[in-house]
Structures are given as structure tokens and as C-alpha cells.
Amino acid sequence: MDHSPRHGQILAMLSDQGTVGINELAARLRVSAETIRRDVKSLAAQGEIVRMHGMVGLASTLREAPFERRMRENRAAKDIIVRRAAATIRDGDSVMLDTGTTTSLLARALLQHHQLVVVTNSSDIARTLATVNGNQVYMAGGRLRSDSGASFGVSAIDFVSRFSVDHAVISAGAMDALTGVMDYDLEEAEFALAMLRCGRRRVVVTDATKFGVQGLVQVCGFDAIDEVICDLPPPPDLEAALQAEGVLIRASD
Structure with missing residues (x-):
């Protein structure tokens, strides 16, 4: 699936860290939180990411065992x-x-x-x-x-x-x-x-x-x-x- 450069950066960060907060994403990508929310909405609509406990994570991590998934969070x-x-x-x-x-x-x-x-x-x-x-x-x-x-x-x-x-x-x-x-x-x-x-x-x-x-x-x-x-x-x-x-x-x- 094709993504914008920023969408690709978001997915790469989530792949590396497991889950990341909206404000942290905004700070690291040097854009507003509102911009990140729009990106998150778009990626979520495509089934790429989900929001969990106020954090954003890859949908694919839901297939992991719960303990392994929590190891990746934050x-x-x-x-x-x-x-x-x-x-x-x-x-x-x-x-x-x-x-x-x-x-x-x-x-x-x-x-x-x-x-x-x-x-x-x-x-x-x-x-x-x-x-x-x-x-x-x-x-x-x-x-x-x-x-x-x-x-x-x-x-x-x-x-x-x-x-x-x-x-x-x-x-x-x-x-x-x-x-x-x-x-x-x-x-x-x-x-x-x-x-x-x-x-x-x-x-x-x-x-x-x-x-x-x-x-x-x-x-x-x-x-x-x-x-x-x-x-x-x-x-x-x-x-x-x-x-x-x-x-x-x-x-x-």
C-alpha cells in the first residue's frame, strides 16, 4: 500500500517502538498534533494502525501474545x-x-x-x-x-x-x-x-x-x-x- 512520506515515518516509528503517543509523534516529526491526528485517522481507515489506551500502534501487533505486545509498548x-x-x-x-x-x-x-x-x-x-x-x-x-x-x-x-x-x-x-x-x-x-x-x-x-x-x-x-x-x-x-x-x-x- 502506498503511503505519504510522513505516513511511512509514522509506520516505521511504530514498527520500532510498538506504540507511540500522538504528542510524541508530533514532536518527533515536527508537525502539529492536529496534523498527526489526521494522519492517524487516515492510517486507521486503511487498517494499518489502531489506538490503544491513548497510544497509537500497528494493527499487526494485535496478533502478538498480550505479554509480547506489552513488551513493545512505550x-x-x-x-x-x-x-x-x-x-x-x-x-x-x-x-x-x-x-x-x-x-x-x-x-x-x-x-x-x-x-x-x-x-x-x-x-x-x-x-x-x-x-x-x-x-x-x-x-x-x-x-x-x-x-x-x-x-x-x-x-x-x-x-x-x-x-x-x-x-x-x-x-x-x-x-x-x-x-x-x-x-x-x-x-x-x-x-x-x-x-x-x-x-x-x-x-x-x-x-x-x-x-x-x-x-x-x-x-x-x-x-x-x-x-x-x-x-x-x-x-x-x-x-x-x-x-x-x-x-x-x-x-x-
């Missing part, structure tokens, strides 16, 4: 976050990681580290870090999800609760100034909270699209975490709520 921001997070972890540290696209990418960012002790409920994370660089990897058992290959339930929580680690790192589905850290799945929220209780340093990794958003289930209040590692600073109300609980915000290198 990838540039997630790469920034995991680089910052990996820099705070030293060789020989013990790390607990929950299942999530950002934590899975963090596991890949830790491939240059050595002698890590890793505890996780994610088969993707376990597979990434096991048997390399002298790492020890412990994976929680339990019922495996078909989309993410992660284990949940009482047995998974009991398993991780036996550990005490240097860093407990969770991803977040949403983060709101009034409610705290949130998710959209009860089992994932319960597991994340259990993990935080095992860490001497308790960290949330999340991109800015989750800020000011209400999830379905609360994971914890801000008093239960020590740091938030993100790509952009949170909005003023959320920043104030985090600072009131002494939470360190890492939004720059």
Missing part, C-alpha cells in the same frame, strides 16, 4: 528506566523481580552483571538470567499464566516470603497520589506486596504513562516503598505525595 521509555535501575544494582547483589514488561526488560539489562542471586515468579526473567555469569536464580512455583508464563497463588507467595533480598523491584500498573501503587489484577497485586516485604530496598519501576492513573487493586501505599525509578518526573501532586513518605524519585541519570 519501549523507549522502558529502556531508559531499566538502564537507570540496573545502574543501582551491583555484582553479587540479591534481587527479587516480579512479572511485568519493565522488570523483564530489567532482567535483560542485568545480563552484564555477575554473581547475582535472583528470586522471581517470572519464567521469562528466570530464563534470561539463569546459568549466566555465575548467577543463582530461584523461581517461585504455582499456577503459571498462559500469557506471561508467571506463577501466582499462595504457593508462590509462600516461596518468596522465605527470602530476604537487597533489592525488591516491582512494576506498577498505575500510580495515583491518593491511592498509591496500583495494579489491575488481584493476584499480581498480592504477589507484588509480598515481594516488597522481602526487600531491604523496595523499588517501583514504571513509565510516566502510569502516573495519575487509577488501577483496580491497590498494591500498597507510598510508605511501603523506598524508590520510584521512572522515565519522566511525576506530576506535582504525585511527586508531593511520594516525597511526603520519603520516597526517592529517580527520573534522571
Whole structure:
């Protein structure tokens, strides 16, 4: 199908990053948001792209497994976050990681580290870090999800609760100034909270699209975490709520 040069640029960006916001597209292509909206409308009418959660993505990505599709969403921001997070972890540290696209990418960012002790409920994370660089990897058992290959339930929580680690790192589905850290799945929220209780340093990794958003289930209040590692600073109300609980915000290198 023939496309204008700008349409081709949009499709190339989406192919590379998975999903991109309207304002980001406008800024990178140096045109107005209204112009991008017209482009998006045209491409959507041709069945080339779709809008998902306020983002624009390739229609072809809908054929991917949900977890793989989420790995591609907002990838540039997630790469920034995991680089910052990996820099705070030293060789020989013990790390607990929950299942999530950002934590899975963090596991890949830790491939240059050595002698890590890793505890996780994610088969993707376990597979990434096991048997390399002298790492020890412990994976929680339990019922495996078909989309993410992660284990949940009482047995998974009991398993991780036996550990005490240097860093407990969770991803977040949403983060709101009034409610705290949130998710959209009860089992994932319960597991994340259990993990935080095992860490001497308790960290949330999340991109800015989750800020000011209400999830379905609360994971914890801000008093239960020590740091938030993100790509952009949170909005003023959320920043104030985090600072009131002494939470360190890492939004720059």
C-alpha cells in the first residue's frame, strides 16, 4: 500500500517502538498534533494502525501474545528506566523481580552483571538470567499464566516470603497520589506486596504513562516503598505525595 512520506515515518516509528503517543509523534516529526491526528485517522481507515489506551500502534501487533505486545509498548521509555535501575544494582547483589514488561526488560539489562542471586515468579526473567555469569536464580512455583508464563497463588507467595533480598523491584500498573501503587489484577497485586516485604530496598519501576492513573487493586501505599525509578518526573501532586513518605524519585541519570 502506498503511503505519504510522513505516513511511512509514522509506520516505521511504530514498527520500532510498538506504540507511540500522538504528542510524541508530533514532536518527533515536527508537525502539529492536529496534523498527526489526521494522519492517524487516515492510517486507521486503511487498517494499518489502531489506538490503544491513548497510544497509537500497528494493527499487526494485535496478533502478538498480550505479554509480547506489552513488551513493545512505550519501549523507549522502558529502556531508559531499566538502564537507570540496573545502574543501582551491583555484582553479587540479591534481587527479587516480579512479572511485568519493565522488570523483564530489567532482567535483560542485568545480563552484564555477575554473581547475582535472583528470586522471581517470572519464567521469562528466570530464563534470561539463569546459568549466566555465575548467577543463582530461584523461581517461585504455582499456577503459571498462559500469557506471561508467571506463577501466582499462595504457593508462590509462600516461596518468596522465605527470602530476604537487597533489592525488591516491582512494576506498577498505575500510580495515583491518593491511592498509591496500583495494579489491575488481584493476584499480581498480592504477589507484588509480598515481594516488597522481602526487600531491604523496595523499588517501583514504571513509565510516566502510569502516573495519575487509577488501577483496580491497590498494591500498597507510598510508605511501603523506598524508590520510584521512572522515565519522566511525576506530576506535582504525585511527586508531593511520594516525597511526603520519603520516597526517592529517580527520573534522571
